[in-house]
Amino acid sequence: MVFPSPSTSPPTSEVYQGQFGEFTITEDDRWGVRVYRGGLAIAALSLVLSTMVVLWPQRPDWALAVVSGLYGLFWLALGVSLWTIHIYLKPLHRLLQVFWLVGGVASLVVAHGDAAPFVQTVYQHPVTLWGVGFTFVALTGIYFKEAFCFNRLEAKVLTPLVPLLLLGHLAGVWSVPWATGMLIIWAVGFTVFALRKLVQAIPDDVGDKSVFVYLAQQRQAPSEGVG
Numbered sequence: 001m002v003f004p005s006p007s008t009s010p011p012t013s014e015v016y017q018g019q020f021g022e023f024t025i026t027e028d029d030r031w032g033v034r035v036y037r038g039g040l041a042i043a044a045l046s047l048v049l050s051t052m053v054v055l056w057p058q059r060p061d062w063a064l065a066v067v068s069g070l071y072g073l074f075w076l077a078l079g080v081s082l083w084t085i086h087i088y089l090k091p092l093h094r095l096l097q098v099f100w101l102v103g104g105v106a107s108l109v110v111a112h113g114d115a116a117p118f119v120q121t122v123y124q125h126p127v128t129l130w131g132v133g134f135t136f137v138a139l140t141g142i143y144f145k146e147a148f149c150f151n152r153l154e155a156k157v158l159t160p161l162v163p164l165l166l167l168g169h170l171a172g173v174w175s176v177p178w179a180t181g182m183l184i185i186w187a188v189g190f191t192v193f194a195l196r197k198l199v200q201a202i203p204d205d206v207g208d209k210s211v212f213v214y215l216a217q218q219r220q221a222p223s224e225g226v227g
Contacts, residue, residue, distance in 0.1 A: 014203070025206050032084045033205040037197045039081030040142070044187075044194035046074035051187040054119070055180065068111070068118035075104055075135055082138060086207045087145060088215060100138040106131025126170045133166050143193070150204065152196065154189045161186055 014025045050070045053063050082100050087093040110128045111118040122128045140162050147155035165182045168174040174182070197205075 025203055025209070029206045029209075030202050032086075033202045036081050036084040036086075036205060037194070037200075039077040039079075039084070040197055041194045042077035043074045043081065043139075044190040046070045046077065047190055048187045050074070050119075051183055054183075064117035064120050071107070071119060075100075075107065078135065078139055078142075079104070081142065085142065085145070086205060088207065088211050090215070092141075096138045096141040099134045099141070103132055103135025103138065106134065123169075126172065129166055129170045133170070136162055136166055146193070146197075150200075152193065154193045154196070158186065158189045158193065161189070 047070075050067045053059060053067050053070075056063065079097075079100055082093075082097050085093070085096075087096075106128070107118065110121055110132060114121040114125075116124075122132055140159060143155045143158040143162070146152055147159050161182060165174070165179065165186065168182075169179060
């Protein structure tokens with residue numbers, strides 16, 4: 001997705017020419033993008049640390065409890081990113097947020113329904129992914145959006161990888177070496193993804209705000225014409 005260059009550069013805002021007219025990128029917009037990217041960075045760090053702990057030789061029993069806590073941090077950070085992400089189609093945006101919420105509620109149910117650490121329960125009982133997995137459906141939605149908008153290689157890899165890993169675990173088709181390899185690729189790919197987002201031009205993630213205005217007007221038009 002290509003965005004236009006700014007026509008002016010005031011200290012606190014920039015005016016761009018969009019598809020449906022001019023729009024301004026404000027400091028609030030920039031702050032929202034920073035929060036979005038920060039959430040992704042924290043989620044990626046949580047996944048990397050969890051992967052390192054899970055794969056650590058002779059890990060102590062309490063380590064899985066740490067991974068469960070890291071999953072909670074991952075879920076919260078993902079929620080922050082989903083709150084601040086810019087997606088033109090509002091129904092799709094809301095759907096990803098619903099997926100995230102469903103995954104979180106299911107995770108709480110699983111965590112409080114078994115005395116074992118949450119991550120161990122999910123691993124030993126793949127059926128729990130029918131609920132918990134919605135968290136990762138929401139994450140995959142972000143990967144897909146980034147792959148579609150910015151043609152990022154790592155996002156293209158992660159978009160099918162995450163569903164394949166989780167659905168394969170649900171179906172019991174992955175051997176330990178295969179699952180381990182896919183988990184490592186996920187952790188590395190997410191790290192690359194998050195780091196590249198941190199250095200990407202901020203207006204890219206704001207998008208064409210004139211499109212948001214146009215779509216909002218289109219949604220209002222039918223109701224204004226009634227009566």
